[in-house]
Amino acid sequence: MSLTLDTPFKKIVGGESASSRSRNLKIFSYIVLALFAVFYVWPLFALVNTSLKPFTEYLRDPGGLAENPSLANFGEAWELANFPQYLLNSTLYTVTATAIFVATSLFVAFPIARGYFKGSNALLTLYVVALFLPPALIPQFQLILNLGLYNTRPGFILLFLINPIGMIILVNYMKSIPKELDESAAVDGSSYTRFVFRVIFPLIRPAVATVTVLHAIGIWNELILPTIYLTNPDYYPITRGLIVFEGVYGNNWPGIAAAVLMLMVPILVLFMFLQRYIIGGLTAGAVKG
Numbered sequence: 001m002s003l004t005l006d007t008p009f010k011k012i013v014g015g016e017s018a019s020s021r022s023r024n025l026k027i028f029s030y031i032v033l034a035l036f037a038v039f040y041v042w043p044l045f046a047l048v049n050t051s052l053k054p055f056t057e058y059l060r061d062p063g064g065l066a067e068n069p070s071l072a073n074f075g076e077a078w079e080l081a082n083f084p085q086y087l088l089n090s091t092l093y094t095v096t097a098t099a100i101f102v103a104t105s106l107f108v109a110f111p112i113a114r115g116y117f118k119g120s121n122a123l124l125t126l127y128v129v130a131l132f133l134p135p136a137l138i139p140q141f142q143l144i145l146n147l148g149l150y151n152t153r154p155g156f157i158l159l160f161l162i163n164p165i166g167m168i169i170l171v172n173y174m175k176s177i178p179k180e181l182d183e184s185a186a187v188d189g190s191s192y193t194r195f196v197f198r199v200i201f202p203l204i205r206p207a208v209a210t211v212t213v214l215h216a217i218g219i220w221n222e223l224i225l226p227t228i229y230l231t232n233p234d235y236y237p238i239t240r241g242l243i244v245f246e247g248v249y250g251n252n253w254p255g256i257a258a259a260v261l262m263l264m265v266p267i268l269v270l271f272m273f274l275q276r277y278i279i280g281g282l283t284a285g286a287v288k289g
Contacts (some may be wrong), residue, residue, distance in 0.1 A: 017150030050255035058253045058254050077245070083259065085234065091266065092153070093237055097160035100205035101215055102208060105170055106162070106196050112167075113174035114182065124171055130164040137228070144229060151231050159229065160219050166211040173207035174200065209274040220267050236264050 052069040112120045149155025183197045227241040
């Protein structure tokens with residue numbers, strides 16, 4: 001390229017057009033992210049706004065901002081339609097099933113990750129295939145019925161003791177742990193249970209936190225299974241109880257909105273406590289192995 005005294009400096013230096021394109025692309029990305037944020041945050045904002053409105057104000061202006069915010073709807077929702085019992089049932093199902101699943105999955109995932117038995121890769125493949133299969137509701141229902149566990153708390157908890165995606169995350173994360181630890185534990189005479197809980201568990205806490213949150217959210221938000229397997233209102237979880245709650249409240253949407261917000265609180269608290277582990281667990285579980 002020949003240069004003259006009249007050649008613009010930016011043409012000599014070059015790269016300004018690329019920098020400009022990069023800046024425009026960044027601005028466009030921020031705009032798209034802002035639109036997605038509004039798309040996701042707006043329903044939550046509308047839910048909070050509705051829950052703070054007195055019923056008469058909601059009838060007068062359903063879509064407007066709350067002029068006289070009040071927490072009265074939360075107190076009414078708590079006292080009506082056996083809400084505390086539904087919340088207690090959901091907590092019992094979620095905590096029990098999640099604890100059993102995580103504890104047992106540690107002992108199942110470790111030999112699969114290490115390949116310590118024949119067919120471990122085939123078993124892991126079955127877990128992957130299970131992700132794409134619909135739930136076997138009819139055989140599952142027949143099994144629970146034949147075991148005499150229909151319409152019981154233990155039978156309902158039994159439905160949530162398997163989670164393919166949780167097992168896959170744990171297996172892939174465990175593959176990143178050096179096998180030399182196994183040999184050292186064997187030389188020291190450590191038992192399998194002690195080795196898993198004292199050595200493996202501290203090393204895979206991000207994966208365990210991720211699996212715990214994912215599994216707990218799945219149980220807490222489940223609606224189809226309690227509708228099928230639970231007929232006693234005393235055993236209803238909060239999601240099934242909301243149907244009863246809606247029947248009691250009718251068209252009192254501020255009360256229903258308050259109940260939905262209270263339903264979100266326990267899982268939100270769990271996520272806040274474990275959030276620092278979740279990203280690491282998901283990332284490692286996706287790329288390891």
